[in-house]
Amino acid sequence: MIKELNEANYNDNVKSGLKLxxxxxxxxxxxxxxxxxxxxxxxxxxxxxxxxxxxxxxLVQENNISGFPTFLLYKNxxxxxxxxxxxxxxxxLSSLMSHLKY
Numbered sequence: 206m207i208k209e210l211n212e213a214n215y216n217d218n219v220k221s222g223l224k225l226x227x228x229x230x231x232x233x234x235x236x237x238x239x240x241x242x243x244x245x246x247x248x249x250x251x252x253x254x255x256x257x258x259x260x261x262x263x264l265v266q267e268n269n270i271s272g273f274p275t276f277l278l279y280k281n282x283x284x285x286x287x288x289x290x291x292x293x294x295x296x297x298l299s300s301l302m303s304h305l306k307y
Contacts, residue, residue: 207247210254212261218254220282225301226254228265233273235291242294251301278304 210218210226219226227243229236247253258265258273268277268284278286278300285304288297 206250207243207253207255210256210261210264212263215254215256215261215264216282219279222252222281223301223305224252224254224279225297226256226277226279228256228258228268228270228273228275228277230258230273232259236274239274239291242292242297245294246297276300280304 208218218224225246227236227239229239243253243255256264258270264270268275272289274289274291276286276288276292276297277284278288286300288300292300
């Protein structure tokens with residue numbers, strides 16, 4: 206499932222569990238290339254949120270986003286990892302798996 210996040214629903218959505226959030230820009234070529242990878246990941250019951258940076262400049266500023274796409278990995282409301290740039294499915298899965306504790 207991919208959920209579009211905005212300033213009104215962002216904090217509620219990242220406050221619990223493991224959440225992957227992508228900050229993207231509609232004009233960004235790498236972001237467009239990233240979308241099918243995210244859709245494929247979401248089919249594996251991985252929660253993914255996306256933030257349109259053009260429509261949510263306050264979230265971009267609050268999270269110190271300086272390039273697109275940028276991924277923030279949240280665990281119970283705290284950022285535990287960040288990745289910038291295009292990433293293959295295996296790279297994103299590897300990052301997620303390294304932060305799961307059994």
